[in-house]
Amino acid sequence: MKRLMLNFLRKLRRKNMNSKYIKYALGEIALVVIGILIALWINNWNQERKDKLLAENYLERVESDLTELIDRSSNLTNQNRKILHAITKTQSLLERGTPLSESEKEIVNYAFLWFPRTTYGLPHMITYEEMKESGKINLIYEQKLRSQLSEFYNYLSQIEAIYIRLGVDIEDQFSVYNKYIKSTTDPESLEITYEYDFKGMTNDPEFINTFSRMALHWRGFVFFMEGVNQRGKGIVDEYFLNEN
Numbered sequence: 001m002k003r004l005m006l007n008f009l010r011k012l013r014r015k016n017m018n019s020k021y022i023k024y025a026l027g028e029i030a031l032v033v034i035g036i037l038i039a040l041w042i043n044n045w046n047q048e049r050k051d052k053l054l055a056e057n058y059l060e061r062v063e064s065d066l067t068e069l070i071d072r073s074s075n076l077t078n079q080n081r082k083i084l085h086a087i088t089k090t091q092s093l094l095e096r097g098t099p100l101s102e103s104e105k106e107i108v109n110y111a112f113l114w115f116p117r118t119t120y121g122l123p124h125m126i127t128y129e130e131m132k133e134s135g136k137i138n139l140i141y142e143q144k145l146r147s148q149l150s151e152f153y154n155y156l157s158q159i160e161a162i163y164i165r166l167g168v169d170i171e172d173q174f175s176v177y178n179k180y181i182k183s184t185t186d187p188e189s190l191e192i193t194y195e196y197d198f199k200g201m202t203n204d205p206e207f208i209n210t211f212s213r214m215a216l217h218w219r220g221f222v223f224f225m226e227g228v229n230q231r232g233k234g235i236v237d238e239y240f241l242n243e244n
Contacts, residue, residue, distance in 0.1 A: 055139040061127040062140075062149070063240045066232050069123035073229040076123075080225060084218040086111035091212050097202040112181055112194045115214050116174070118167035118221070122160050123228065125153050145239050152231055159224045166217050176210045 090111040093104055100108060128149055131137050140146040180197045201207050 051139060054136070055141065058127060058131060058136065058139055062125075063236065065125055065127050066236050066240070069125065070229055070232045070236065072123045073225050073232065077222060077225045077229060080218060080221045083111070083114045084215065084222055087115055087211075087214045087218055091208070091215060094198075094202050094208050094211065100198060108196075108198070109194060112196060113192065115218070116170060116177075118163065118170055118217075122156065122163060123232075125149070125156065128153055142239065145235070148235055148239075152235060155231060156228065159228060162220065162224060166220055170214070170217055173210050173213070176207055180204070180207060 086107050089104075090108045093100060093108060131139065132153075137146060137150075140149065180201050182195045184193050184195065185191070186193075201211075
């Protein structure tokens with residue numbers, strides 16, 4: 001009987017110890033799980049905070065790029081219009097066929113200086129390109145803004161292709177211009193001047209007709225650069241000015 005009691009007490013003690021161990025183990029597991037969940041929450045919170053700061057930085061840079069793009073496109077539009085006016089005036093002087101006055105010579109000189117120069121750089125969206133290449137576009141949380149920036153970026157790419165094509169068209173006509181126009185470059189000052197046979201030009205209908213197409217080409221430069229300027233302003237006005 002005594003032996004039976006001792007065996008019973010041993011089993012009871014062992015059972016209590018196992019129960020305590022199980023409770024202890026479960027408690028340890030719970031603490032580990034809670035620790036992992038807290039660590040994940042902290043990590044997610046830190047990542048969200050970093051993403052938010054990065055998104056704000058990107059938006060500031062996008063706004064800065066757009067502002068610079070607007071200024072540059074405005075300056076290019078004004079310059080292109082000036083060239084276009086000089087070209088159209090030169091065309092009318094060629095069709096008139098009489099000697100030039102001093103003020104008219106200045107206009108013609110300006111037209112012949114600038115009409116072949118079509119290779120200047122277009123405005124770019126540097127920050128947007130960086131975000132696109134790095135897969136960070138989603139940090140622009142505003143869906144509509146993200147879509148408009150994408151459309152504007154594609155529009156700039158299309159304009160660049162058009163400008164390249166216009167430039168090639170102008171270069172293809174150089175054989176006609178080279179008969180009457182010669183350029184001289186000063187290696188010290190880097191100044192470019194042009195000598196031209198204006199009388200010979202006025203007596204050459206092919207030259208006049210070919211030169212008249214310069215107005216069409218430069219009209220394109222003005223038109224599309226104005227489009228860049230207006231679209232850029234539209235995005236800034238809608239998404240950035242109201243935030244300041």
